[in-house]
Amino acid sequence: MVDYLYDGSFEGFLTCIYDHYYKEKASGIFSSENYQPSMLNLFIEVETDGEKASKVYTAIETKISSYDLQRIYRVFLSSIDNREDLLLNYIRLGFKEGSKISLLHGNPYVSPVEKAEKKVTFEVHRLFGLLRFSVLESGILYAVIDPDHDILEFLADHFSDRYKNDPFIIHDQRRNKALVAQSGQWYITDFTEKTLPRLSKNEKEYRALWKEYFQSIAIKERTNPRCQKNFMPVRYWKHLTEI
Structure with missing residues (x-):
């Protein structure tokens, strides 16, 4: 064996x-x-053959x-260690056992x-609620994420349907690529922040108002940091406009 x-x-994996x-x-x-x-x-170095x-x-x-x-595709896009070997064993068993x-x-x-798939699916659904868009000077909506798994593709249909009339960019900062969408159509491309337009003037004002609102409605006596971290892990906080 080799x-x-x-x-x-x-x-290439297939x-x-x-x-x-x-x-x-x-x-x-x-x-x-x-x-x-x-x-x-x-x-052996295997050359990808379509x-x-x-x-x-x-x-x-x-x-x-x-x-x-x-399921195999979702797990392939995970960041799980040795995912290729896990999937090789799964596929071999699948050809024997069928559906x-x-x-x-x-x-x-x-x-x-199964566990790896659940981690990917859970992060996708979590970002459906935690992803925050900002408005750039060009009028394009822009969001930054730093997910554990390579899930941009799994966010595409949800947000393309939700923002059919608004062009947007979801930037995976960890992997230097982005989901770019307009009029319900989308693609994924390499991306860095070097050519990104600045935030619009109104966006800065809205952020300040949102933070003020967020702080004003909070009841200090009922603050529960442990509960907050369970529903919204700290690693996602840096991209939340209200914090």
């Missing part, structure tokens, strides 16, 4: 799955960027289920994937 190295893309079945068995699958070579492990990836994609959808295909794999909650190959 370690497979790939370019970090989902298509190419490794293809080679696992039709070439040499994989002892592990790793992103080339993060791989630490060892004299004890052999490795045709191979498409075949594996279709095989997962038909031989396991479309539900599990979506009933999602019912095998206690299986050691299923349980960690």
Whole structure:
């Protein structure tokens, strides 16, 4: 067996799955960027192949289920350690068990994937409520996030539908990319703050008013920091306009 190295893309990962079945068995699958070579492990750099990836994609959808295909994709975009190996084991079991794999909650190959998916899904739903937009001088709505997982794509449909008439940018600061949307259409692109317009004058005034309102309605005697942190973890506070 051999370690497979790939370019970090989902298509590259699926190419490794293809080679696992039709070439040499994989002892592990790793992103080339993060791989630490060892004299004890052999490795192969796998070139992403769209045709191979498409075949594996279709095989997962038909031989396991479309539900599990979506689960695999969500977990792939997580920041969970060794997610590729977790998914390799899950896919191998899925090809044996079919669609009933999602019912095998206690299986050691299923349980960690379920837990990883829940973490991604939970963060998506949390940001539906915690994401804050500001208005730039250009009139574009702009929000900054720093999520644990790579979830921009999962925010797209929700906010594109909610702001159909307003162009907006959701900037994933940790990964230097952004979701850009207008008129219900969206795409994801590389992004930095270097070319970002400044906040509009009205936005600065609204922020000051919002902070004043937030402070004025607070009842100091009923403040419960522990409860606040449970519903709104501290790591999200830096991007909240009311704090």
